[in-house]
Amino acid sequence: MIFLKESLKRIFAVTTKEIKEIVRVRLFLMLAFIVPFIMFNVFSFGISLDNENMPFAYIDHDKSQLSANLVEKFKNRYFDLKYELTELKHAEMLLSSGKLRAVMIIPSDFSKNIYRGNNAQVQFLIDGGYPFRAITIRGYCESILTAFNTEMAMKKYKGKLQTISPLKVETRYFYNESLKSSYALVPSMIAVILLMNPAVLTALAISREKETGTIYNIYSTPIKKWEFLTGKIIPYLIISAINFNILIITVSLLFKIPMKGNFIDLVPGAIVYVLINVSIGLLVSSVTRTMVAAQIVTVIVTVIPAFLYSGLLVPVANLEGEAKIIARLYPTMHFMRIIHGVYLKNLNMIDLLPHILLMILYFVILFTIGVMVFRKREG
Amino acid sequence: MLQLIRKELLHILRDKGLMIFIIYAFTFDIYLAAEGFNLIPEMVSISVYDEDKSFKSRELIEHINPPAFKNPVFIDGYKDIDKLLNESKTVIALAIPYGFEKDLYRLNASLQVLVDGTQSSTAYLSSAYLNIIIQKYTLDFLKERLKASNITGLNFIEARSRILFNPNANDKLFEGINEFFMIITLIGMILPAAILIREKEYGTIEQIMISPLNIKKLLLMKITASTIFLLFLIAFSYEIILSLWLGFDLKGTLLEFLFISLIYSLATSGLAFIIASIAKRLSQIGLLTMAVFAPMILLSGGWVPPESLPVWLRKMTVISPLKHYMDSGISLLIRGASPEQLTLNMLKLLILGIIFIITGYFLYERRVIKG
Numbered sequence: 089m090i091f092l093k094e095s096l097k098r099i100f101a102v103t104t105k106e107i108k109e110i111v112r113v114r115l116f117l118m119l120a121f122i123v124p125f126i127m128f129n130v131f132s133f134g135i136s137l138d139n140e141n142m143p144f145a146y147i148d149h150d151k152s153q154l155s156a157n158l159v160e161k162f163k164n165r166y167f168d169l170k171y172e173l174t175e176l177k178h179a180e181m182l183l184s185s186g187k188l189r190a191v192m193i194i195p196s197d198f199s200k201n202i203y204r205g206n207n208a209q210v211q212f213l214i215d216g217g218y219p220f221r222a223i224t225i226r227g228y229c230e231s232i233l234t235a236f237n238t239e240m241a242m243k244k245y246k247g248k249l250q251t252i253s254p255l256k257v258e259t260r261y262f263y264n265e266s267l268k269s270s271y272a273l274v275p276s277m278i279a280v281i282l283l284m285n286p287a288v289l290t291a292l293a294i295s296r297e298k299e300t301g302t303i304y305n306i307y308s309t310p311i312k313k314w315e316f317l318t319g320k321i322i323p324y325l326i327i328s329a330i331n332f333n334i335l336i337i338t339v340s341l342l343f344k345i346p347m348k349g350n351f352i353d354l355v356p357g358a359i360v361y362v363l364i365n366v367s368i369g370l371l372v373s374s375v376t377r378t379m380v381a382a383q384i385v386t387v388i389v390t391v392i393p394a395f396l397y398s399g400l401l402v403p404v405a406n407l408e409g410e411a412k413i414i415a416r417l418y419p420t421m422h423f424m425r426i427i428h429g430v431y432l433k434n435l436n437m438i439d440l441l442p443h444i445l446l447m448i449l450y451f452v453i454l455f456t457i458g459v460m461v462f463r464k465r466e467g
Numbered sequence: 468m469l470q471l472i473r474k475e476l477l478h479i480l481r482d483k484g485l486m487i488f489i490i491y492a493f494t495f496d497i498y499l500a501a502e503g504f505n506l507i508p509e510m511v512s513i514s515v516y517d518e519d520k521s522f523k524s525r526e527l528i529e530h531i532n533p534p535a536f537k538n539p540v541f542i543d544g545y546k547d548i549d550k551l552l553n554e555s556k557t558v559i560a561l562a563i564p565y566g567f568e569k570d571l572y573r574l575n576a577s578l579q580v581l582v583d584g585t586q587s588s589t590a591y592l593s594s595a596y597l598n599i600i601i602q603k604y605t606l607d608f609l610k611e612r613l614k615a616s617n618i619t620g621l622n623f624i625e626a627r628s629r630i631l632f633n634p635n636a637n638d639k640l641f642e643g644i645n646e647f648f649m650i651i652t653l654i655g656m657i658l659p660a661a662i663l664i665r666e667k668e669y670g671t672i673e674q675i676m677i678s679p680l681n682i683k684k685l686l687l688m689k690i691t692a693s694t695i696f697l698l699f700l701i702a703f704s705y706e707i708i709l710s711l712w713l714g715f716d717l718k719g720t721l722l723e724f725l726f727i728s729l730i731y732s733l734a735t736s737g738l739a740f741i742i743a744s745i746a747k748r749l750s751q752i753g754l755l756t757m758a759v760f761a762p763m764i765l766l767s768g769g770w771v772p773p774e775s776l777p778v779w780l781r782k783m784t785v786i787s788p789l790k791h792y793m794d795s796g797i798s799l800l801i802r803g804a805s806p807e808q809l810t811l812n813m814l815k816l817l818i819l820g821i822i823f824i825i826t827g828y829f830l831y832e833r834r835v836i837k838g
Binding site: 113115116119120122123126127130131133134135137138139140141142143158168180181183184185186189198201202205206207208209210211212213214215216217218219220221222223224226227229230231233234236237240241254255256257258259260261262263264265269271272288292296376378379380381383384387388392395396399401402403404405406425428432433435 | 482483484485487488491496499500503504505506507508509510511512537552553555556557558571574575576577578579580581582583584585586589590591592594595598599601602604605608609622623624625626627628629630631632633634636637638640641661745746747748749750751752753754755757758761762764765769770771772774775776794797798801802803804808809
């Protein structure tokens with residue numbers, strides 16, 4: 089018992105010292121809270137915007153009632169109908185300088201073909217500068233055309249055919265019924281920010297002592313390695329806990345995204361997740377020599393996996409081969425599942441237990457490696 | 468003067484941590500982003516519950532195949548669908564109810580598509596893919612039926628869509644180049660900021676201030692050195708990583724791109740001055756740069772279409788140097804625009820660059836040299 093008490097005393101001493109150090113550099117303290125907040129808001133805001141108001145123009149060689157009707161269909165929130173052009177060259181120039189995203193070309197035999205009972209064609213020229221936007225715009229254009237076709241056929245075959253759509257498709261979006269991308273993406277950003285920020289901050293914890301030389305004081309004290317590392321972790325855990333709460337409040341107040349489950353069910357996962365990321369920073373910190381190097385290495389090991397293998401941009405279910413294994417090895421995927429579970433699927437702690445347990449295992453391994461790698465002597 | 472540039476270049480090369488980061492950023496990071504990021508869903512994991520098990524239902528399922536979808540996983544029962552979606556093991560599920568074939572001949576069939584809405588970036592496009600497959604299938608069926616009952620003249624307007632400049636909508640090309648711009652911006656700010664702050668941190672700035680050296684000249688040489696180094700990195704990455712390793716077919720010449728980048732470096736150097744005047748230590752540059760960088764990405768138009776931004780933010784994009792740089796860069800490298808088409812953008816970039824560098828310089832002078 090007395091042994092444990094001594095231990096706690098030493099951990100506490102390291103923690104107070106670290107807190108003092110953080111609080112003294114006011115800029116650092118400010119940045120520790122401001123940077124994640126800015127990043128979260130900017131990325132969440134950007135990621136939840138849909139492609140709308142795409143600058144669009146058309147060339148109408150037909151100039152018929154039918155072609156005018158078709159053009160009319162492009163006056164919606166997806167397109168910003170800029171102008172009517174007459175020359176293809178002009179259109180191509182505007183596309184290549186990025187002033188237009190798409191151009192529709194209606195050929196001169198357009199309405200003639202339709203009235204004669206043939207198929208007619210319209211051409212869409214789409215800017216491929218941004219492929220994702222190009223694919224989405226092509227989707228918009230083709231669905232507008234399909235709707236126009238159906239409408240046309242309905243008019244024409246009134247009475248002759250029972251229906252033009254013999255097959256009804258009922259699409260249901262699970263967990264996110266209105267398919268608001270922000271509902272899924274904004275909470276996901278919590279996982280990304282909580283990965284990068286604690287790790288980058290903690291990366292400074294040991295490298296700072298190395299750079300200023302105070303690490304020698306530690307070498308000469310009776311403190312055990314695990315006690316030292318635990319003491320170092322605690323202040324960053326507190327900062328991250330505050331940040332976590334700020335982000336949760338931001339999600340509900342600023343982004344107005346409801347949480348289907350309970351906040352309480354989110355807490356254990358969040359604690360373990362932050363513990364993992366703090367340990368990553370600590371591990372990096374104990375193998376690098378300078379603060380700059382520590383920060384840099386941390387950014388490299390956290391940013392790519394955060395975006396690539398977490399399920400944020402590409403669903404883990406779509407991944408194949410090594411990527412599939414890597415995604416399961418990184419903790420972000422598990423915390424992302426917990427966040428989606430609580431925010432969208434109304435799962436409780438029991439449902440999420442496998443993810444939490446895996447993350448605990450992850451933390452134990454990481455911390456053990458940290459203790460093993462950290463050297464309490466020169467060389 | 469050349470001596471000064473040489474000194475700064477040596478300083479950069481000697482900073483091992485920074486060098487490792489810079490080299491990683493300009494090589495593997497760009498490669499990884501190009502190979503790894505793909506926003507256009509491909510090989511979407513799909514499950515099919517075929518309750519009907521008829522000729523028509525199998526015919527429909529045969530249309531679901533790569534590259535849009537993986538080969539479907541067959542399951543029995545709605546319970547399994549729920550389970551798979553709940554555990555995020557499938558992105559989309561198609562349920563074909565009992566009696567589908569019979570209903571289809573009665574022109575009154577229905578299908579259920581169930582999508583995991585938590586995968587929102589993929590959910591919309593994957594369900595759109597599946598809908599297009601189903602629509603085409605329906606159309607073929609209808610044509611067949613009309614032929615059988617001798618109704619002719621069901622005609623349609625067909626879409627002939629052509630994606631210009633990048634016909635296959637190859638996302639790799641864009642993601643690689645996009646990351647290239649991000650890295651240029653990031654290093655373009657970190658590098659000069661690190662150079663500017665180093666003398667402050669080591670205290671050698673006082674030494675210089677009492678020396679006969681003109682401080683303005685020294686700062687100019689510092690910026691020149693970092694710009695030379697940056698342009699060298701850009702050229703290296705352009706030739707070796709983008710062209711050679713990733714095999715991109717870039718339009719425009721390297722010289723044109725370096726020219727644009729040179730003008731852009733005015734703006735990034737200006738921002739570096741601002742960062743260096745706020746930061747007290749080398750280690751604070753990282754966090755500060757992120758705080759400046761995040762809004763720049765949002766306003767750049769590379770990630771969020773500027774047209775989709777709320778009006779007040781759309782207006783702000785005018786002051787974002789990254790936006791003009793990306794506009795010109797994408798036009799030059801992907802769309803193959805002629806230099807004349809870029810003049811207006813370059814002019815805006817130049818004006819912004821001058822404003823940033825003057826503001827940054829005065830801020831730095833007030834806070835560091837005099838303070």
